[in-house]
Amino acid sequence: EAGVVQSPRYKIIEKKQPVAFWCNPISGHNTLYWYLQNLGQGPELLIRYENEEAVDDSQLPKDRFSAERLKGVDSTLKIQPAELGDSAVYLCASSLRTSGHNEQFFGPGTRLTVL
Amino acid sequence: SQELEQSPQSLIVQEGKNLTINCTSSKTLYGLYWYKQKYGEGLIFLMMLQKGGEEKSHEKITAKLDEKKQQSSLHITASQPSHAGIYLCGAASNWGKLQFGAGTQVVVTP
Numbered sequence: 001e002a003g004v005v006q007s008p009r010y011k012i013i014e015k016k017q018p019v020a021f022w023c024n025p026i027s028g029h030n031t032l033y034w035y036l037q038n039l040g041q042g043p044e045l046l047i048r049y050e051n052e053e054a055v056d057d058s059q060l061p062k063d064r065f066s067a068e069r070l071k072g073v074d075s076t077l078k079i080q081p082a083e084l085g086d087s088a089v090y091l092c093a094s095s096l097r098t099s100g101h102n103e104q105f106f107g108p109g110t111r112l113t114v115l
Numbered sequence: 116s117q118e119l120e121q122s123p124q125s126l127i128v129q130e131g132k133n134l135t136i137n138c139t140s141s142k143t144l145y146g147l148y149w150y151k152q153k154y155g156e157g158l159i160f161l162m163m164l165q166k167g168g169e170e171k172s173h174e175k176i177t178a179k180l181d182e183k184k185q186q187s188s189l190h191i192t193a194s195q196p197s198h199a200g201i202y203l204c205g206a207a208s209n210w211g212k213l214q215f216g217a218g219t220q221v222v223v224t225p
Contacts (some may be wrong), residue, residue: 042217107157
């Protein structure tokens with residue numbers, strides 16, 4: 001069974017440029033998460049989807065970040081324009097459902113460097 | 116929001132020795148996850164604890180949950196090079212949101 005797939009693995013851009021990350025969760029997983037991980041810190045939730053609905057985007061900086069999961073399967077996270085402080089690893093995770101306690105499966109992440 | 120403090124921040128252990136990592140929460144723990152992360156990779160699930168006093172083991176890794184102390188510990192017996200990495204604890208809310216600690220970096224020397 002394929003795990004959570006993310007692309008690209010690495011991205012280097014100049015500040016003020018747009019960037020997009022793609023995530024394909026494990027087949028059958030209804031819940032999808034995007035996390036931000038800064039160096040030396042644990043992941044922080046940006047947004048959580050239940051199928052195609054964003055049910056928690058309170059931590060998403062909406063002035064420059066946007067996300068979509070149009071068909072309730074794969075998802076895209078976009079930053080426009082990118083700032084130097086956005087350099088981090090962006091992790092995608094998925095789980096079967098949100099109720100109760102369910103293991104979240106993580107992708108390898110996209111390492112973003114903003115110059 | 117719930118805050119998790121992990122200790123130590125990093126540790127160096129000689130191969131074959133034991134090690135323990137602690138994770139302390141500022142609030143009641145409803146569920147505690149342990150993950151391992153290697154540099155440049157995603158998080159790998161180790162185990163999940165839900166009940167006070169619960170203890171789980173997998174190979175040489177044992178995790179315990181002390182609900183009263185709002186604390187969990189991860190113990191590795193007879194460490195091996197494959198145990199090197201960053202260990203993260205995550206506290207779960209009722210609807211599954213994970214709040215992570217900053218992680219503990221483990222280095223295993225020959």
